Amino acid sequence: MSDLMRKAGELDAADPLGGLRDRFVLDDVVYLDGNSLGALPANVPAAVDDVVRRQWGELRIRSWEESGWWTAPERIGDRIAPLVGAAAGQIVVGDSTSVNVFKALVAAVRMAGEGRDEILVDATTFPTDGYIAESAARLTGRTLRPVTPAEVPAALGERTAAVLLNHVDYRTGRLHDLPALTAAVHAAGAYAVWDLCHSAGALPVGLDEHGVDLAVGCTYKYLNGGPGSPAYLYVRRDLQARFDSPLPGWNSHAEPFGMRGAYEPASGAPRGRVGTPDILSMLALEAALEVWDGVSIEAVRAKSLALTDFFEECVRAYAPPGRVESVTPAAHAERGSQVALRCDDAGDVMKRLIEREVVGDFRAPDVLRFGFTPLYIGFADVERAARVLAEVLGEALP
Amino acid sequence: MSDLMRKAGELDAADPLGGLRDRFVLDDVVYLDGNSLGALPANVPAAVDDVVRRQWGELRIRSWEESGWWTAPERIGDRIAPLVGAAAGQIVVGDSTSVNVFKALVAAVRMAGEGRDEILVDATTFPTDGYIAESAARLTGRTLRPVTPAEVPAALGERTAAVLLNHVDYRTGRLHDLPALTAAVHAAGAYAVWDLCHSAGALPVGLDEHGVDLAVGCTYKYLNGGPGSPAYLYVRRDLQARFDSPLPGWNSHAEPFGMRGAYEPASGAPRGRVGTPDILSMLALEAALEVWDGVSIEAVRAKSLALTDFFEECVRAYAPPGRVESVTPAAHAERGSQVALRCDDAGDVMKRLIEREVVGDFRAPDVLRFGFTPLYIGFADVERAARVLAEVLGEALP
Numbered sequence: 001m002s003d004l005m006r007k008a009g010e011l012d013a014a015d016p017l018g019g020l021r022d023r024f025v026l027d028d029v030v031y032l033d034g035n036s037l038g039a040l041p042a043n044v045p046a047a048v049d050d051v052v053r054r055q056w057g058e059l060r061i062r063s064w065e066e067s068g069w070w071t072a073p074e075r076i077g078d079r080i081a082p083l084v085g086a087a088a089g090q091i092v093v094g095d096s097t098s099v100n101v102f103k104a105l106v107a108a109v110r111m112a113g114e115g116r117d118e119i120l121v122d123a124t125t126f127p128t129d130g131y132i133a134e135s136a137a138r139l140t141g142r143t144l145r146p147v148t149p150a151e152v153p154a155a156l157g158e159r160t161a162a163v164l165l166n167h168v169d170y171r172t173g174r175l176h177d178l179p180a181l182t183a184a185v186h187a188a189g190a191y192a193v194w195d196l197c198h199s200a201g202a203l204p205v206g207l208d209e210h211g212v213d214l215a216v217g218c219t220y221k222y223l224n225g226g227p228g229s230p231a232y233l234y235v236r237r238d239l240q241a242r243f244d245s246p247l248p249g250w251n252s253h254a255e256p257f258g259m260r261g262a263y264e265p266a267s268g269a270p271r272g273r274v275g276t277p278d279i280l281s282m283l284a285l286e287a288a289l290e291v292w293d294g295v296s297i298e299a300v301r302a303k304s305l306a307l308t309d310f311f312e313e314c315v316r317a318y319a320p321p322g323r324v325e326s327v328t329p330a331a332h333a334e335r336g337s338q339v340a341l342r343c344d345d346a347g348d349v350m351k352r353l354i355e356r357e358v359v360g361d362f363r364a365p366d367v368l369r370f371g372f373t374p375l376y377i378g379f380a381d382v383e384r385a386a387r388v389l390a391e392v393l394g395e396a397l398p
Numbered sequence: 399m400s401d402l403m404r405k406a407g408e409l410d411a412a413d414p415l416g417g418l419r420d421r422f423v424l425d426d427v428v429y430l431d432g433n434s435l436g437a438l439p440a441n442v443p444a445a446v447d448d449v450v451r452r453q454w455g456e457l458r459i460r461s462w463e464e465s466g467w468w469t470a471p472e473r474i475g476d477r478i479a480p481l482v483g484a485a486a487g488q489i490v491v492g493d494s495t496s497v498n499v500f501k502a503l504v505a506a507v508r509m510a511g512e513g514r515d516e517i518l519v520d521a522t523t524f525p526t527d528g529y530i531a532e533s534a535a536r537l538t539g540r541t542l543r544p545v546t547p548a549e550v551p552a553a554l555g556e557r558t559a560a561v562l563l564n565h566v567d568y569r570t571g572r573l574h575d576l577p578a579l580t581a582a583v584h585a586a587g588a589y590a591v592w593d594l595c596h597s598a599g600a601l602p603v604g605l606d607e608h609g610v611d612l613a614v615g616c617t618y619k620y621l622n623g624g625p626g627s628p629a630y631l632y633v634r635r636d637l638q639a640r641f642d643s644p645l646p647g648w649n650s651h652a653e654p655f656g657m658r659g660a661y662e663p664a665s666g667a668p669r670g671r672v673g674t675p676d677i678l679s680m681l682a683l684e685a686a687l688e689v690w691d692g693v694s695i696e697a698v699r700a701k702s703l704a705l706t707d708f709f710e711e712c713v714r715a716y717a718p719p720g721r722v723e724s725v726t727p728a729a730h731a732e733r734g735s736q737v738a739l740r741c742d743d744a745g746d747v748m749k750r751l752i753e754r755e756v757v758g759d760f761r762a763p764d765v766l767r768f769g770f771t772p773l774y775i776g777f778a779d780v781e782r783a784a785r786v787l788a789e790v791l792g793e794a795l796p
Contacts, residue, residue, distance in 0.1 A: 025455040033459045040455035048450050048678070049443065056624055057423045057438035061431045061757060069625055096673025098647030099497060106537075123659065128648035128673065131661040135644050139504075139537040146659070171657070218674070226454055227467055227677035246533050249496030250526035259569070259762060261521065261544070263529040275494025275526065276616070279625035280446070281678045359459060364657060 004314050004383050011310065011379035017303050021376045023291040024224075030381045030388075032360045035198060035338050035371025038224030038288075047287035051280060063279075072282050073251075074269050079289045080223070080232055083297055084196060084215070085206035090234050092269040093219070093285070094277050097197060097231040098128045099247070100216035103272060104233060105136040105164055106246040108191035108214055111239065112161035116190065118143050120155055125166040129195055133164050139246070149176045156188035163190055167205065168198035168336030171363050173308075173328040175199070175336045179210040186211065197221060201292075202337035202374075203301040207234055214239070222337070222373060225285035233272040240268055249274035291375060303374035304337040307382055311339050311370065314386030323393045327367065338371040343393070352392045358385045402712050402781050409708065409777035415701050419774045421689040422622075428779045428786075430758045433596060433736050433769025436622030436686075445685030449678060470680050471649075472667050477687045478621070478630055481695055482594060482613070483604035488632050490667040491617070491683070492675050495595060495629040496526045497645070498614035501670060502631060503534040503562055504644040506589035506612055509637065510559035514588065516541050518553055523564040527593055531562050537644070547574045554586035561588055565603065566596035566734030569761050571706075571726040573597070573734045577608040584609065595619060600735035600772075601699040605632055612637070620735065620771060623683035631670040638666055647672035689773060701772035702735040705780055709737050709768065712784030721791045725765065736769040741791070750790045756783045 012018055025040040055067040064070045077091030084091075095103075109119060121133040123146035130146060137144035147155045149165055156163070163185045168175050178194060185192040194215040199205055201222025207215055215234040219225035235243045245265070250256050251273035254264045265271045312326060324341040343349060343366065350362040360370040370385065410416055423438040453465040462468045475489030482489075493501075507517060519531040521544035528544060535542035545553045547563055554561070561583045566573050576592060583590040592613040597603055599620025605613055613632040617623035633641045643663070648654050649671035652662040663669045710724060722739040741747060741764060748760040758768040768783065 025451075027456070031458060037454075037459045037462075039458060040450065045447065045450045045455070049447060052438065052443045052446050052624070052682070053423075056435075057443070058425070060429060060437065061435045061759065062752075063625065064435075095493065095497065096647065096676075098649075098673035099493065099645060102645060126648070127651070127657050127659060127661075130659060131646045131648065131651070134661060135646055139644060220674070226450070227461065228674045228680070229678070230676065231673070246537060247497060247500060248529045248533055249494065250524070250529065251496075253525070253529070257762060259525050261525060261528060263525075263532060275496035275629070276618070276626045278494075278628065278676050278679045280627070280682055281676045282626070284450070284678055354460075361459065364655060 004317060008310070008379040008383040011306065015303065015378065017295070017299060017374055018378060020291065020295065021378065024376045026376060029357045029359055030385045032358065032370040032372065032377065032385055034373035034376070035221050035369070036361055037220055037227055038222060038373065039376055041224055041288045041291045043290055044226070044284055044287045048280065048284050051283045069277070069279050072279065072286065073273055073277050076282060076286045076289070077232055077269055079286065080200070080219070083223070083292060084200050084217070084234070085204060086208050086234055089269055090237055091232050092272040093232045093282060094230050094273055097195070097216055097218045098132050100231050100233045101129055101132045101164065101195065102136055103245055103247055104193045104214040104216055105133055105162060106140055107243050108162035108193050109136065109140045109142055110244045111191055111242050116159055116161035118145055118159040119161055120152060120163040121146050122149055122165045124148055124169055125195065126170045126197065129164055129166065149181065152181055153184045156184060156190060158189070160188050160190040162193055164193045164195065166195045166198065170198055171340060171367055173336045173338035173340050175203070175334050178205070178212070182210050182212055198336055202304055204297050212236065219285050223285070224288045224291065226281060226288065229281045229285045230278055235269065235272055240271060243271050245271060247274045251275055251277070295375070300374045304372055305332050305335065307372040307374060307377060307379065308335060308337065308339050310379055311372065311382045311386055314383050315341070315389065318386050318390035320390070320394050324368070337373070338369060341368045342366050343368065349392055353389060356388050356392070358388045402715060406708070406777040406781040409704065413701065413776065415693070415697060415772055416776060418689065418693065419776065422774045424774060427755045427757055428783045430756065430768040430770065430775065430783055432771035432774070433619050433767070434759055435618055435625055436620060436771065437774055439622055439686045439689045441688055442624070442682055442685045446678065446682050449681045467675070467677050470677065470684065471671055471675050474680060474684045474687070475630055475667055477684065478598070478617070481690060482598050482615070482632070483602060484606050484632055485635070487667055488635050489630050490670040491630045491680060492628050492671055495593070495614055495616045496530050498629045498631045499527055499530045499562065499593065500534055501643055501645055502591045502612040502614055503531055503560060504538055505641050506560035506591050507534065507538045507540055508642045509589055509640050514557055514559035516543055516557040517559055518550060518561040519544050520547055520563045522546055522567055523593065524568045524595065527562055527564065547579065550579055551582045554582060554588060556587070558586050558588040560591055562591045562593065564593045564596065568596055569738060569765055571734045571736035571738050573601070573732050576603070576610070580608050580610055596734055600702055602695050610634065617683050621683070622686045622689065624679060624686065627679045627683045628676055633667065633670060638669060641669050643669060645672045649673055649675070693773070698772045702770055703730050703733065705770040705772060705775060705777065706733060706735065706737050708777055709770065709780045709784055712781050713739070713787065716784050716788035717791050718788070722766070735771070736767055739766045740764050741766065747790055751787060754786050754790070756786045
């Protein structure tokens, strides 16, 4: 047994979150793709079966009230809230992340008023945010200006209406400074919209504490809600009355069943709703969130950093020198819960890794992405992944 | 046994669709709310369980390819297509009806060009269409003009960009003349957007035949997709290259995994996609659509009309005279698959009906709505519903 294997064993033995793995359905595969699709929580299949067979099959239409379907978007929003540092009543679940980016950005621009004609968007972000921001700018008559997060402070000014940023970069795993960037946006009189897809459930976000204006995120990564599970929208409480949605569907009406011709927005988080909520996926997510019972996000963050540190250590020890280069920041303050390694033949390497039951993913053109979900990944998994990676890298010289 | 009971028995015995009821999970309740939430198809629970346990739980991220998750929106769109008279390659499933109305209407206005500055919307329609149309008008700098469908021909003109109409009115069950109205819209040089929520799966729509430009619909009513199952968007093939989406999420990109900064729309139906598709709900819908195997929509229409005719006949025979008034057109050409009865105490009457296992729904302020799903409702159900309704109406005089 190598030193690193021994060290992994010690770290696992001392891990206060080690027992949480039992809350998931897992096999012998090292699953380092929870930053793309979280593993299945063990309680979800029975919960979904109940939704389908009893709530839909037996109660049918009555379930909108009796099974709490109608209020699910807010109720599940409140369940997500503590994980992102939000008090209750500010998050609503529904639609995709892209659709929520659209709602948030158009609403932010409207809050900023006519005098501010520019939207800043993270040029390094997941592309959908940029595409949607471009549409929001076009439809509201604003100019879109892509900048890197580092360039944001200098780009801010009297023209800035809103800034759309990703908390953690999907490719490099870089964690951006949400408190400082939000403060800078506010100092310029603009609105900050954060995309939490790659941070929620992996590290403390502190939405309320840092005065974030609006935020969105998906629920199928570190929140384990299942494939394509609905996203969420956060609107800070004191901004809710000014949240002017570009998608004012009947679910966001003050009196949805009044079937009234004139639109009058609901107060509070439900104002962010649009159409009929997607109940199967939504209640699967609700069940999935039970794995967080008694889990502190600070403990998750501590383990996440230990996992990524240890992975970097193992890769340095095992991999042929110079074969891969980490594009993830070494500093803890700048790192999310993934490690991204660059190598020319990343697509081929990932294919071979998956054949050997180490599952990460490939992001074009040359990045190997490994996500570390502290709820179900242990240190022995990390050591094994690095060891198999080293084997593959040694065999398949580009 | 009354004459009407005997007649019901004869009609059921002669019903070519009678055997289809076995494809659903039903009990002794007379479920006349399939126009709000379709009953559970019997094959769906096992299909969903497979999606959760095997596709998500075991294959995890691999299912995006191996289980066909990625292509589900187009594949399921093609499964819906024959039910609404569309050739393959023109329908994509995803998002809510409201979100799809937004996509369709903004895209239609853009197709119409700058010179046309007015949107007509059905003033009698389900409110969400009007709310969303108002937002589409505001964001594209057009004027929204609510008119009744009957007023549409006279309201059309050189200013008209697009017209949003409901095929069947959610409240009265009135079926509008899609071929004639579409032709009138086209004669004015405008674009016709149809909402099929209350017609798809209940009667032939003929999208291709009648040259409809864009259409949307939900899948949880007569298509039995489950609570909040994803909606769909139809863009006629020759318009697809000009479909300029206001929600250009990464799923609609020509190369979604290229993660490119510049947006380039996919060709064909996928251009109507937005974000990550909601797989659980989407694959539940796919399984639910299997109940249509071997079923002709013309046969469904014939039975639907026979059911609503018979319901009206039974109500006339049983109910205290003058106690209820049908607001559903008597003419077959103007009737969808529901009967709406007006009475002052409709809310209370519906509550009592549901207690006696006849389930319809109440629409404020004074409408009893009864939806007839030909796949699982029989003539004996109809007779019993009318009989119980008459009892309730006789007891609870307002």
